[in-house]
Amino acid sequence: MGFWMTTVVFFLVGLVASFSVRVCCNRGPSTNLFHLTLIITATVCCWMMWAIVYLAQLKPLIVPILSEGE
Numbered sequence: 001m002g003f004w005m006t007t008v009v010f011f012l013v014g015l016v017a018s019f020s021v022r023v024c025c026n027r028g029p030s031t032n033l034f035h036l037t038l039i040i041t042a043t044v045c046c047w048m049m050w051a052i053v054y055l056a057q058l059k060p061l062i063v064p065i066l067s068e069g070e
Contacts, residue, residue: 003054007047014043 021035
């Protein structure tokens, strides 16, 4: 899968998780907001980690230099 397709998958997983927290956990407005904030933060952090690793493998900063003897 490409970069944008996986980004859409992360977005959809975040939406499903946010919706399930709103439906299943109804313990008050402040608790619901806290759970929603945790879900959104976790989704964004996981996406950023994946995106950094994916993009670092596309264009590496260090290029190996082959010597003549090897």
